[in-house]
Amino acid sequence: MTDAALIAGATQPSGPGHASGSTPKTLAAAKRLKARHAAEFRFRLYGRTAIIVALSFLVILLGRIVSQGWSTFVQNRISVAVYVDPAKVDARALNGVNWDYMISTAALAKLGLTDDDVGERSGKMSALLSPALGYDLLKKIKADPSLIGKTVTVDGPIGADAGLYYKGLIKRSTAEGDRRLDDAQLGWLDQLKAKGQVTSKFNTDFLTHADSTQPEQAGVAGAAIGSALTLIVVGLLAIPIGVLTAVYLEEFAPKNRWTDLLEVNINNLAAVPSIIYGLLGLALFINMMGVPRSTPLVGGLVLALMALPTVIIATRSALKAVPPSIREAALGVGASRTQTVFHHVLPMARPGIMTGAILALSHAMGETAPGLMVGMVFFSSDLPRGFLSAATVLPVQVFIWENASERAFLSMTAACIMVLLAFMILMNGTAIYLRSRYERRW
Amino acid sequence: MSYISKDPSNPSGSPMTTPERHQGDHADGVPEIRLRTAAIGAHADAPTGTLKVQAKKINVFYGAKQALFDVDVDIPGKAVTAFIGPSGCGKSTFLRCIxxxxxxxxxxxxxxxxxxDGEDVNDRQIDPVTLRARVGMVFQKPNPFPKSIFENVAYGPRIHGLAAGKADLEEIVEASLKRASLWEEVKDRLNQPGTGLSGGQxxxxxxxxxxxxxxxxILMDEPCSALDPIATARIEELIDExxxxxxxxxxxxxxxQAARVSQRTSFFHLGKLVESGSTEEMFTNPKDSRTQDYITGRFG
Incomplete structure (x- = not known):
């Protein structure tokens, strides 16, 4: 409508200057208008296309991770009633008893089978069950030796490969020689399922266990705790140092060549590849200062170095965004510069600072390369106990499992990424929450 | 120092903080203010008519650019002095020197x-922070702190230790808001944000x-330029009080505005003080032709 009005307006000569030769002029004007509208339409189209492409990449990425990782969150468990034969159990050497054999023969018995002479059948059954069942039985007997001679029910995960079969990731249609389970084993699994011996539930072990060589027993808790401890170190170092540096540079430092140089350097530091920080940390913290390697402490130190420029830059821009009139107002009533900054400027900049700091932390959390350099590629079946106990972090755990040879680790890698992403969403959500909470529109 | 001016008959002593009250009830608040007085030089407030501020040969440079050239101005106490002049003439710059x-x-x-009061504010002995407590400032754009109305007013007395307690502080806030003729409008919402008020408020x-x-x-840097005529009129009334x-x-x-509110006027042009005098004389009988041209609207 406006376009029509414009053209209509253009066709009517508005002054004496337009009186002569108005027709070619208006034609040209209409042409220009059309070209301008076409350009605007094209540009909007480019923008939308870009968004659609970006969104579809995101959907593909997340879809692939979720479709690969979901199966880790389902755990198939089996419960087996085992008769603990006093003849086979030496109460003085419980650790030496072949519990796995006892359980697999009990499982075979459920299917009406007995072990053959060479133990091949029990071996095959044992491969379908997790060693966790054996540990569980041992623990129970140790806790209560009177159970020897009685029937004990143990409950635990089935083996990783058996789990893959139940989840449809090992298919019967595959040639027998190409899969890890033969036809007989698949038959047993079908029978166990049919008899209702196998239940499936949410895999809490994955969220509470540390790493393990057995996929069905491995979990992300060790890496998650390692990440949390590392982040505590990063936060305690990078946030106060970064914020105070920014406050000094922005509010107090004289503007001269040195501070300019400093500013350029800080901005450039934010762009230094993270592996360089890892190398620096290796040389400085581990080799020169003797900080123990693989620990959340050294990981946190390195990541704090890496996060510092980001925190400084975010804080400075948050401080810059505080209107100068507030500083003048405070100075005008006789506040000192320090009072001005700490009573008025910093509180106003707080939402921006917190957002920047949390984003820097979540960036640090996702960083893998520095972790690799300072020995966070660390296998431990125990949860880290403190800042000085060796640990790994979530992204490095992804790296470790990605390199593992067992098929089940493939899905665990994706699941670990999902946990990492959940952490990130949690942190960024916190940033948004804090921002909206403190950003009062006065 | 009007809070505890030595002279109880001092007209500038604010009604809310009479010397007796400070010395009697809140003795602990006194020493700090005394110290401040001592640091600057204990001058009894100049009576009306005597000079409060004297500027001698002020030159201001922003980097290489000179903004003021040899400005001499005398500002009397208990009166309104207006600085007029075209944009960029240096009047705000001069104000900020004070x-x-x-x-x-x-x-x-x-x-x-x-x-x-006879003492150079640029003296090394003088702390700019205490100076700014003696010389308050109101800016062009209203710039309340993003805090409650109460906190806005209470901030200054709090950092300068002028209130001995909560009740005292509340009294100062109330008296200040009353004197700024804002109390009636805000007394029921002191805890609401100061930025929620209208521009004039x-x-x-x-x-x-x-x-x-x-x-x-009190220095006022174009205090009404962001306000509508009604709000401007209220501020002008307030200035007169x-x-x-x-x-x-x-x-x-x-x-x-200069003609309405001020007793004395100084005209600045291109960083120089052209003319100073009583407002009446400046507007009726300017001595300098540039002043004449400016006030008759020929430039600026």
Whole structure:
């Protein structure tokens, strides 16, 4: 409508200057208008296309991770009633008893089978069950030796490969020689399922266990705790140092060549590849200062170095965004510069600072390369106990499992990424929450 | 120092903080203020008519650019002095010399003397922070803190230790808001944000904030330029009331405003002081032709 009005307006000569030769002029004007509208339409189209492409990449990425990782969150468990034969159990050497054999023969018995002479059948059954069942039985007997001679029910995960079969990731249609389970084993699994011996539930072990060589027993808790401890170190170092540096540079430092140089350097530091920080940390913290390697402490130190420029830059821009009139107002009533900054400027900049700091932390959390350099590629079946106990972090755990040879680790890698992403969403959500909470529109 | 001016009959002593009350009830609040007085030089407030501020040969440089050239101005106490002149003539720059706000601008350099009660404010002995408590400032755009109305007014007295307790502070806030003729409008919502007020109310809040520290001089840098005519009229009324107690210096773009509120006027042009005199004389019988041209609207 406006376009029509414009053209209509253009066709009517508005002054004496337009009186002569108005027709070619208006034609040209209409042409220009059309070209301008076409350009605007094209540009909007480019923008939308870009968004659609970006969104579809995101959907593909997340879809692939979720479709690969979901199966880790389902755990198939089996419960087996085992008769603990006093003849086979030496109460003085419980650790030496072949519990796995006892359980697999009990499982075979459920299917009406007995072990053959060479133990091949029990071996095959044992491969379908997790060693966790054996540990569980041992623990129970140790806790209560009177159970020897009685029937004990143990409950635990089935083996990783058996789990893959139940989840449809090992298919019967595959040639027998190409899969890890033969036809007989698949038959047993079908029978166990049919008899209702196998239940499936949410895999809490994955969220509470540390790493393990057995996929069905491995979990992300060790890496998650390692990440949390590392982040505590990063936060305690990078946030106060970064914020105070920014406050000094922005509010107090004289503007001269040195501070300019400093500013350029800080901005450039934010762009230094993270592996360089890892190398620096290796040389400085581990080799020169003797900080123990693989620990959340050294990981946190390195990541704090890496996060510092980001925190400084975010804080400075948050401080810059505080209107100068507030500083003048405070100075005008006789506040000192320090009072001005700490009573008025910093509180106003707080939402921006917190957002920047949390984003820097979540960036640090996702960083893998520095972790690799300072020995966070660390296998431990125990949860880290403190800042000085060796640990790994979530992204490095992804790296470790990605390199593992067992098929089940493939899905665990994706699941670990999902946990990492959940952490990130949690942190960024916190940033948004804090921002909206403190950003009062006065 | 109007809070505890030595002279109880001092007209600038604010009614809310009579010397007796300070010395009697809140003895602990007194020493700090005394110290401040001692640091600057214990001057009894100058009676009306005597000079409060004297500027001698003020030159201001922003980097390489010189903004003021040898400006000499005398500002009387208990009166309103207006600075007029076209944009960029240096009147705001000069205003900022009086409370050393130019110190906060990187690259700014001030030479010459600004005497406040006979003492140079640029003296090394003088702390700009205590100076700014004596010389309050109101800015062009209302700039309340993003805090409650109460906190806005209470901030100054709090950082200067002017209130001995919560009740005392509340009293100062109330008296300041009353003197800024804002109390009736805000007394029921002191805990609401100061930025939620209208522009005119915000400017009065800012004036209340300046008054709360009991300054001797109040500098106003185009205080009405962001306000509508009705709000402007209220501020002008307020300025007229305040001049009973404070030495007021106002920078304005509006010659009508200068004529309405001020007793003395100085005309600045291109960084130089062209002419100073009583407002009446300046507007009826200017000595300099440039003043004549400006006030008759031929430039500026």
């Amino acid at each position: 409370n050393r706000m130019n110190d906060t601008i990187p690259g700014a350099k001030v030479t010459g003397e600004v005497l406040l 915000q400017q009065r809040l800012v004036i209340a904030r300046a008054i709360a520290v009991a300054p001797e001089v 305040l001049r009973q107690q404070f030495c007021i210096v106002i920078v304005t773009h509006s010659m009508a």
